[in-house]
Amino acid sequence: MVESVAEIPQKKIKDYRSEVKPTWCPGCGDFGVLSAIQRAFAAKNLEPKDIVIVSGIGCSGRLPEFVNAYGIHVVHGRALPTAAGVKLANPDLTVIAVGGDGDGFAIGGGHVPHAVRRNVDITYIVMDNQVYGLTKGQPSPTTPTGMAALKRSTSMPKMAPYEGVLENQLNMLAMVLVYGGGFVSRTFSSQATQMSEIIGRAIDHNGFSFVQAMSPCPTFYNTYDPWKEAFVDLPEDWDSADRIKAIDKVMYEERDGVFHSGIFYKTDDLPSYLTKMDSVYEKAYGGESVSSVDALLDQYA
Amino acid sequence: MVESVAEIPQKKIKDYRSEVKPTWCPGCGDFGVLSAIQRAFAAKNLEPKDIVIVSGIGCSGRLPEFVNAYGIHVVHGRALPTAAGVKLANPDLTVIAVGGDGDGFAIGGGHVPHAVRRNVDITYIVMDNQVYGLTKGQPSPTTPTGMAALKRSTSMPKMAPYEGVLENQLNMLAMVLVYGGGFVSRTFSSQATQMSEIIGRAIDHNGFSFVQAMSPCPTFYNTYDPWKEAFVDLPEDWDSADRIKAIDKVMYEERDGVFHSGIFYKTDDLPSYLTKMDSVYEKAYGGESVSSVDALLDQYA
Amino acid sequence: MAKVDLTIRIAGENGEGVLTVGDVLAEALARLGLHIYTFKNLPAEIKGGASMVQVRVGDTLVRSPGDAIDVLMVWNQENYDAYIGEVRPGGVVIYDPGECEADAGHDAQQVGIPLQAITKEVIKVMKSKNVLAFGVLTACIGIPFEIGRRMVEESRWGRRKEFLESNINALQHAYDHIKEQGIDIGVRVPVNAPDSSAQLIMTGNDALCMGALAAGCRFYSGYPITPASDVMETLAKAMPRVGGVLLQTEDEIAAITSCVGASFAGKKVLTATAGPGLSLMVEGIGLATMEELPVVIVDVQRGGPSTGLPTKTEQSDLQLALYGCHGEAPRIVVAPTNAEDCFYTTVKAFNLAEKFQVPVILLSDQHLSQRAQGIPRPDMSNLEVVERKRPSESDSKDPAEFNRYAMTEDYISAMSIPGRDPQHYVATGLEHNEHAHIAYTPEAHLMMTEKRLMKVESAAKEPGFVDRYGSDDAQVGLIGWGSSEGPILEAMDRALAKGHRVAALIFKMLAPLPEAEARAFIDSVSVASVVELNASGQFASYLQSRLCIPLRRFNKYTGLPFKAIDIEEYIEGVINNG
Amino acid sequence: MAKVDLTIRIAGENGEGVLTVGDVLAEALARLGLHIYTFKNLPAEIKGGASMVQVRVGDTLVRSPGDAIDVLMVWNQENYDAYIGEVRPGGVVIYDPGECEADAGHDAQQVGIPLQAITKEVIKVMKSKNVLAFGVLTACIGIPFEIGRRMVEESRWGRRKEFLESNINALQHAYDHIKEQGIDIGVRVPVNAPDSSAQLIMTGNDALCMGALAAGCRFYSGYPITPASDVMETLAKAMPRVGGVLLQTEDEIAAITSCVGASFAGKKVLTATAGPGLSLMVEGIGLATMEELPVVIVDVQRGGPSTGLPTKTEQSDLQLALYGCHGEAPRIVVAPTNAEDCFYTTVKAFNLAEKFQVPVILLSDQHLSQRAQGIPRPDMSNLEVVERKRPSESDSKDPAEFNRYAMTEDYISAMSIPGRDPQHYVATGLEHNEHAHIAYTPEAHLMMTEKRLMKVESAAKEPGFVDRYGSDDAQVGLIGWGSSEGPILEAMDRALAKGHRVAALIFKMLAPLPEAEARAFIDSVSVASVVELNASGQFASYLQSRLCIPLRRFNKYTGLPFKAIDIEEYIEGVINNG
């Protein structure tokens, strides 16, 4: 990671704006997430060439195109394994994975526990609008169960015309917490300053960090009103070292009409994958320079 | 489901033994799981033609072949969606999904949250040996982190030769609990009676039921000794209605060298998918007989 | 020659409702007893980007999108610039002078109508802008106001009661405006229509859904993906009405394996997806092949590879459909040719799946799936519906004596169903013997591999999956498959009309290949050419692999469907230059 | 003719350690300067089931498993019964009279040695039973005790220090037993060996791993699967030694997409799997095609379809490798022919991936991957290693001016690397323009589709991927690919020795197809026949799709590799019957 050395001129948000104008609908929450990310980069004065944003498919997955940095927009649901590959290939990069609730917790849901337990030092920002935006409004794993969601959506009655969504809603924060996540947070796209601060801290975290970025989709599932009402900061004295308490906090929030924002849990006691790799290398070639492939052939001689 | 009517003669364990002799290694924990399942069937006097056992790939995945019933042995990691298909196609069947820790929580891990939240009335028995048995002993998502596991395994040093498994261990009970599971239990293959009781209750549960069946692999990761020591029953007065307490209980057990067996959590308040489908049908054709396809064409006229 | 053959394109900013204008216009024309062929080209963005719909209308069958635009309506500059070049010389352009500047250099009658301003200032409800546009078009082409009003009321516009008044107001205003300004674009459609009440107006995907239900499909599992999502959405409503189950799964792998489970348990099952989903499904499809389970998989093709061009059309998933899966994993592949055929070929796909106990992949595409067509109402009482072979009454009830994979003369074995048949067995993706037990012996693998291959190969004898048209002794023989049928036949007819000897062979079954028909056709023509919407000529290569006859290829891969003129010019090129 | 050509098979209960006997025996023979060819056939069970290993040894190159067994050692009745029929008339059978009954009806010298009883009662350590068996074999074929002891000490037996004493004891006892009982099986291998220290003894998978590292691969991600797991296991140890990273992922989809990420970030990457995993990877492979990223994917083929025959061999994933993925998704497919070639073809696979910025699929198979071979030590200093094209010093550093997908003469563009090059860009699986921006226009899709197709097609010109052997004017021309090379060439040599005119053409590159070579070969022979280990003739069909020449096929699909005699008999059949 590039440190803010005096010679390097301080970058501004606009330095992270790409030549591509965002294609999102007017009012889409993703605009807020985009600028929060850019702001966080500026605060750290990161070189665009040292950043890689990885995304899956979805409206949210378009984000890398709008950022002045390296990016890789992969297939649906695979941002996390791709991001791990990027980071492990070059640990000096700042690697951010972004994507939607469907991308991350439907088709990509199998990768999340493993990204968490692997603890590669990447930041995963899920732009949660509780709907499949890009495919025009089907319910996602985080859509509220039953008829409630249908009221705010013109599209969902198509997929769930009789009784609304039959499946129970998943809680991504609780999930990442039980997977063993070392940095678990939630923010709201309408609170850009807080969001960029949290993203900044997520990037600083050594290991896998998780940001649930609530980001409404006014086109297919307009949650601005209830969310604006529901969002409150975590209490000042919140103990972010207690995993079980954090799980308890997040499990029934939405049902109760509350969304806390802030860092629910953070620990510095989980060594990242790359930290562990240092010990592996220590044993594999004992601190000296790496072995030659020629030398490896000896085992077959 | 067939009820035990007087005319039907009471079935015995041997009535559920197929003509195929199990191919597992001597001493494999899976033998215990097999007989616990057969015993549970006998206790309910189920007709073999009304049972479908679904499995993925792994040593554990061979189980259906050894049971005198319908079975479908699918591809690696896909027992759960297949089982949902079976049950939804014919709600009268008793549907059991079985598989290994790798099958269920590595390649198949993306299906678990959705099987849970969909709450189709199937029983999922994970035969957890904390290792990939069939592929000869690589670490699985439930293998303990670090060097500890390597001591009991001749195979794992191949995959994790320097520092043991670098990834943090997953906790499947906690996962199923935060996914919203309505029946969450753990048993041990060496306690066959308890196991068959718990499996019996899991089958009775209306909705998705989860059984973590600890089942050692003496060939590649012999955990008999520590597990025999670690296993204790849940306290008599365990409150199986408190989800958070259950999560708290299971999260750090293994680290602390304890395995509780029993039903950690159970609720009857989560309507199953099929129960909800009843309401859907009520609205879709209003209690009368179903619509003809011809009538559906009218919308295009 | 047709007296009426008019191609109307409406284009605007995506999200403004242009597509509805096209849909309702097409429906209005179809209700008048005219033939329609619609064509949609959408951006992959949700809002923004250019969105267009085209309606070709004729008094005889129209089978391709239309060569050039007769009447173009554009709502803004971007669309004006994008499409003005496609207007035929002497055509008509209706543009919004408040939103764009017309370029007088074009040989066209250019009519300015300030749609935006009128809506804003007069109608005062922006939602009604597209009804205004609709009214302008219907008024211009001579559809009486009353018919227009009925369409507004009965279409999806009518469903939003809160806008009905302003919508009717907008429509009225459109007619008044055209009249007051004395606008005459010189085209008129006939309005004394035949009785068209026996007609259904369906898109390819609509017809496919109804075909599935008519064939007895009662289980669907799928994952949203453009352009297949509306199959799931249509069935989400319809399936429970007929007592079936529809599951939106977490991904395509769960979709196909849920289908496998439901098929094993006795249901007729369907999943629909597009290329990326089909790629994810191939392991599950191979499982169905191995366990001999009927499953129908619809692939609504779009531009590829990878995420590619999600809203554009292409016929480039053929090779994946034919060959996708490790090992020898035969399956049946069919492709419907038009919206009506989507109904019948889907029924047949289910029949084939049931009869041969095998996965059947049905290849549709974005263009076909979304285009509307007026089709005669299918006669349900006359539909052939096939059920899978089950243990017979005389068979032993003892599972130990039941051979689920019995090697029979036609390679098809009886399949017992959980809960219904006492002959339980364990289906497995591992190699097995006739008794369904796992078996790795050379003998078991030889026998079962042959069973699976020969069973599917024998489906090539099923009638009705390949059609020959045109001259018997053609100089040019066009070979096509699936949705390219229409433009190929239209081009062929035009060439025939000019006195050329041209023939066409259209495949609806691709695997197994109706080889004899292919060979006979190729032998009978001087030059055989395979016409398809992909770059490498996937069907041509496949034909060559079977027939060993070098074939010419005519390929288009722009993300757009064939126009008849594309193929007409190709035919002339071959005739003139050999 | 070879003075020594001996086929020894050892078979026992799976899990008893028979495979080690074969491995160490093969190594011992190779260390004596002899040529070896091993063949393993395993059950899919972990324990139980019959397990066998075969070692063919010769003083000149041996290229196939051996036609019949010269010396069979069996540990129990099941194996006796299974394999006695494969012993050549007059051959030798060593059996354990305590575990099985010999059938005197066979034309063979049958020697009873109570392996189980001796181990139990004399050696008293059951783990040493296989060393006893090893000693019996080495003593019987004339390998001095000292050499046997060195092998026991230096092999994997030696690593378990706690058993060393009983192992040496068992070995000694074997030699004593043979001597005391006066057992003479009448075969002797030469033991005054040439210096063979320059030889490496490697399996196909070993060589492949070392080839990958030699080519510069420093990232591996994969998921366990038989028979590819040992690639991951070998690299798990080796990769950190050379400073690389190895990840055991949660599934194959994560494996391929981690590779995509690491390749984007500048590493040379590898994943290895078998058929089911390849099926799951096709979407990710298409992504690499679309984003033009170098990735090497190894598929160690096994019997299919579905879970199939996990421990048996087959060449039936070819079509998936060639065509697996929706859309037009070209890739390069190569296939090594023997264990030594696994090293070099893997190096070349990486070079091709880097040069053409494309996924390269390398098709190995169960048989090849597990068979051991003595191979000359590769000269690392002479190995050609290619790196991907990067922005040059003279290029603008401004990302706005960088065209990641610049349309160049050879279709290959410079690729910038995060952290190293200032020319950042966003790679996308959506269609894009030269500047890497998303673009759905017909022009962009036409241009980029062509770029991707032509780039790969041009790789057909790379030299060294197709070899011709035998007569110039052959009556029978055999075409093969990958691991069938050995048996094909051995059969050809035998036919040539009998005076027949036979030739062979062996492909190591399958896609793009070296078409000119194929055509020239087929034109030069009277009968061309494609010899492959699958049922439908996948390579034959593919050749026909390109060449339009009808080809004969000789297919085996029993889960077992070709024997030279299979092909020899086929050649004679063609010569005698046309």
Ligand SMILES: Cc1ncc(C[n+]2csc(CCOP(=O)(O)OP(=O)(O)O)c2C)c(N)n1
């Ligand atoms: C394999 C595959 N399946 C399905 C799709 C279609 N698809 C694209 S985005 C998407 C879901 C979008 O929802 P989400 O991830 O929540 O992102 P959002 O658009 O809401 O930001 C789907 C299903 C695809 N591109 N690839």
Ligand SMILES: Cc1ncc(C[n+]2csc(CCOP(=O)(O)OP(=O)(O)O)c2C)c(N)n1
């Ligand atoms: C798609 C695919 N990938 C990999 C495999 C290989 N494979 C078979 S079983 C297995 C894991 C077995 O572990 P587990 O699920 O824990 O079952 P166990 O054998 O321990 O009972 C693997 C990786 C496969 N069959 N299919």
Ligand code: SF4
């Ligand atoms: S559809 Fe929803 S998520 Fe997508 S861009 Fe529009 S508002 Fe945003």
Ligand code: SF4
């Ligand atoms: S390898 Fe392990 S899990 Fe598999 S059968 Fe043997 S003991 Fe059981």
Ligand SMILES: [Mg+2]
């Ligand atoms: Mg979303």
Ligand SMILES: [Mg+2]
């Ligand atoms: Mg396991």
